[in-house]
Amino acid sequence: NYPLYIRSIPTENELKFHYTVHTSLDVVEEKISAVGKALVDQRELYLGLLYPTEDYKVYGYVTNSKVKFVIVVDSSNTALRDNEIRSMFRKLHNSYTDVMCNPFYNPGDPIQSKAFDNMVSAMMVQVC
């Protein structure tokens, strides 16, 4: 439950995002435990909309090793449907896997990979 990587594009509001993402972990955990009870083996990684706020929509995604991804988007951005978010998460997950494959990366350290960074930036530019 500690951040490996945080990036936000309107940087002026970064603090608020941090708080939002942090509280969203509550919901993520709730969902994980709920799913865990129901279906252990066949688990959907994508958790869907965690909770909406007035300005943002928070989506969650959890890998099988319980690494959590959270995407916060502007809720006025209606172009982003579930499918887009889903593919974004999948991309994130792939990229994260690449990072983990790096033998010089210590699991648990903050991610400093350039490739990961570029991927996230590209994704953000594409969205905004």
Add this chain to the structure above:
Amino acid sequence: MEPPEEKPIIYTMENKPIVTCAGDQNLFTSLYHSLAQQLSREPMEWRRSYGRPPKMIHLEANFVQFKEDLLPKEDNKALLTFPFLHIYWTDCCDTEIYKATVKEDIIRWQNLLKTYNTVDWLIVVVESDTKKKNKTNILPRTSIVDKIRNDFCNKQSDRCVVLSDPLKDSPRSQESWSAFLTKLRTLLLMSFTKNLGKFEDDMRTLREKRTEPGWSFCEYFMVQEELAFVFEMLQQFEDALVQYDELDALFTQYVVNFGAGDGANWLTSFCQPVHSWNGLLLRKPIDMEKRDLIQKSKATLLDMRSYLFSRQCTLLLFLQRPWEVTQRALELLHSCVQELNLLEVLVLQGALDCWVFLSCLEVLQRIESCSDWAQLDSNASHTVGLWTYATEKLKALGYLCGLASENGPNSEDLNRTVDLLAGLGAERPETASSLQSPYKKLKEALSSVEAFEKHYLELSHATMDMYKTIGRLRSARLVGKSLAEFYMRKGDPQKAEGFLQEALKTYMTEGWALPVTHTRKQLAECQKQLGQMENYLQTSSLLASDFNLPEEERKHFCQEILNFANQQTYNQVQKVVLGMSSFAQLRQLHFKPCSAVVHVGGSLTIELSLHSHMPVPVWVGQVAASVHFSNEKNCFHNAVESLSKQRVMAGGNNGIIHIQTDPPAGHSPRVSLPSLELYEMHDKSPSDNSLNSTGVICKNVHLLLRHQESVSSIETPSGVSLEDSAQVLKTTDVLLEPGFNKIVFTAPTHEPGMYTLRQLCATVGSVQFVLPHIYPIVQYDVYSQEPQLKVEPLTDSLLAGIAQKLKFTIITGHYAIKKGDVLQLSNVDAMHILYSPGNTATILSNTGEKVEESVLMIQSSEKVTSIMLPLTPAYHVIEFELEVICHILSTLSKPFDNERLTNGELHWKTKENEKPDSCQASIAQKMSIDCPWSIYSTIIALTFYNPFKAAQSLLSAGKRKYIQVCLQNMSEVSFHLLDHNLTESLKCPNIELVSMNVKTRQHVYRKQSVFCLWEIKWTKELPSSLQCQFSVNFSPAISEEESTSFKPYVYEFQLENIVTLYNVKAEIYPVLGAEHCRTGSLCSLEVSITRLSDLTEADQDESLTESDGLCTTKLMYEVVDNSSNWALCGKSSGVISMPVAARALHKVHMEVMPLFAGNLPFPNVKVSKYLPHHSSHSTQPDIDSWLENDLSVDKALDEQADSSSIRSRTSTHSASNEHKGLSMPRLQSFSPGQVFSCSTGMQVLVVPSKDDHVLEVNVT
């Protein structure tokens, strides 16, 4: 029956499908109640169009009197008022009457229906027995029905139903009732299907027209809602909800499209400024007020949404899905706010907040009203979002209206409040009665500061509690934090602190850097206001080292600390103690010397590498490290041990101790997770060293696992205490630059013992930064040492006879060698100390560095050799070498020493061989040394080893004799040998030793031997024993140059029984006539023993018998074939008596058979003296050793010898062992010179036999 309704239809839930009744109204009235009751009693399956699943529905109907105006006009879309079925009732049973009135009536009715295109009708004929009885002229009752059927139902005979005796309780009546009801239901449903289908089609066409300019959503809304009403009427809430959801989606889509620039005209009506924000109203099933507005296309967006949601809410509640309401409510509120933004609707500031707040509370209250508390609690996760939202909004409102500030609202704020309250309008009549209505709450909250606070706190706490119960602690913390912000604004930091601390703790444990920084900043502010100086300074120091803060803020906090530190110095004695981790970090400790072991009074410096986190250079008054001193008993031992290890260590880490430190707390994701320590593991089996298993072990599993379990006890900032310690390392006035700093301490080394660094403390003014524990444990040892003298040979072993070097090592310890200090060595006779003028002593410092060299002064007197030691300070090492020589004591070898090398015939066991061969003869020498620091003398034992070992052997060839000397080099050194010489020590005149050695000079390598040979020549009689002395000069062959002095080596020995007595010759002849021996055929072996000499003194023993002046002696011969080449046939051993005279000859024949072809060596012939048992010989002690009383030989004799004497011997053998020496016949071997075997080494050619055609082949 209710009177037909004239007034506009009230849309209530009591709506039912309308069924009209015509005909006999009285009749119907009488039947109405039972009909209405029974209609809904049984469900009916409704098959629907468009593949929708069939449903069981309970039908109800509203029966109305038939009127023409009830029939819908062509363009009327109202479904609710649509009559679905028309029934004509009659109880006519008289044909006449029927013909007269009823028929016409029905016809009229039918025509009327036809004009409106209605085909859903039914004629009911009620039959009654009572009527029949009254009328005498009863026609068969069927006739009327038949007539009606004939008249009206020409194709559809089922449109006419008979209901008999409806008011009576008879089986027949029951039957007809049920038939009628079934029919009625079927027809109703048919009508529904048809009409609704038609309606839906119309609606769809209307929807398709939506791109046309004149299309209005409101109109369409009304139409689709109509459908929803019908479904609701039919209790099909699911379908009704679908209708509303469709409308909702359509509306949302339009708004979104509008946002995208694709606006529809009708939407403009929704874009009007909002004047009223009175929240949702969920108490009434249908909000007619809003519906009217929509119908008139005057609704604002909020009205539209409110109405839609209230309808959805109602339906969801009917469906028992209250939790969906909350979820939808939250979505609705969010999307409304979004949509208003999107449509750029003008809204008064704060109005939306009001609306959202009211709506939230309204929804919550509505939910509460229709579910019990237990349910509410367990479903808090659904409602908590609304609570949070309401709290947020109220807070926003409070800030907006100046209710949350310390001073209360100003006039501007008050104006705003009034505007907002105006927008709320008047309270609805529905809620006016309840005290807790959202309207009242909001109004109250906005009215005064206190009320606002009360409501806000109430909401916040409720939300927080709710979050906590459902386990969303993080969210609870966030709410708490915003509550803290509120308290801070209210100027109540006391209450804020707790919330902030809690939130901070959560963020810290999960490593969220930015929130940590932000919260900490708030906390710092709070603590400052509270005047908790210590905590404030601690927080400030954390903030000053926080890299997430901009430079200026960090400097600000740093300055805060410094200001405090400087101002308080005078008036406050008590110093403020803070943790060091935020201020600076200890990264490295560097000992000089690097072993961290020094002697008492030695110098030891410790260099600390501190990483300062402060943004500005800080002037530190004093840096002190407290030291724990322990004077352990085994301290000295440790010190010496570590001194010996010192070189190993120096190669290792250079005395630098790296301190594993975490980055400052805000940075680290996991605050202090110990790093994984993995080690390779090999499990080898002890027996054969093969690998059993291999793997990787994590050594600190306990740490890692424990950490995961308890993350709670991470930060204990106030637990820092300053230890009092007697020993403190100090440096003063250090300027700590941001980043790395090096501080050098000089460690005290006055007393021997172990010093452990415990705490590090940096003092800035009155503030002390304390690092409570230095981990890993850093220690240094101070030792004191007694002087020591060590003498050891330079080589592995000392060799006698040549000069050997001894190494003297003096460890001075605490003793400083003064001028005139002398080592006195007492001399030993056999060992001399060689003095060479070039002897130098090397003085080494403690760490092994060379300090100086000085010449040794050595004085030798008769008894004592004194060595002048050079001046040496304490804790140094003096090393020098001395050469000593130990003379070889010429050792007389015992007679018969080590007769190992013989002429090869006989192998005797020598009991002389007590020591193993490798063991050299050694000489132990003791040297006593007097040291200046001690009154006792040191005794040093040295062992010198003899470099050589010599052995002699006598060789004979017939009568000629040779002496062989084997000189074995036992040492690891090669030697030059010169002038080996053999002399006869008794100086017999007639004996001459002729050297057969070619070289006078030879080289003997280590562990090798040199053999020398001499022939004995004699002129007269050869003495039976010979005393010889072997001498050789040797010098170590270390250097090429020959100048080195040769030392003599002398070896003396004695030879006895030199004279050859017997010549033994063996010959093998093939069978007569054959040229060669053949395998498998017998050959004859002839052994001839010849006496070579006359009687000598060597024969003087008990085997000699004398008769007639002719001496004979008994000999025993044995033929032994050790290599199993021969098969001996017959007697292979026997006793012969031999005359003691020269050239006496005895021949023995025996048969042997060669077993192999080829050149075969002859079998051995052993000859020994046979001593008969009767002889009472005086036992010579050395004779025993020559006895062949081996059991193995005995056995061989038993088998092969058949002489009676031997048998008797064996019989006595078992009788008594102690008489063995006396009573048994014994064999005595000859000494090696006495018997010469001519045929030793001879071979005979054996050819394979011709008939040897048997070939064995073994294949395995």
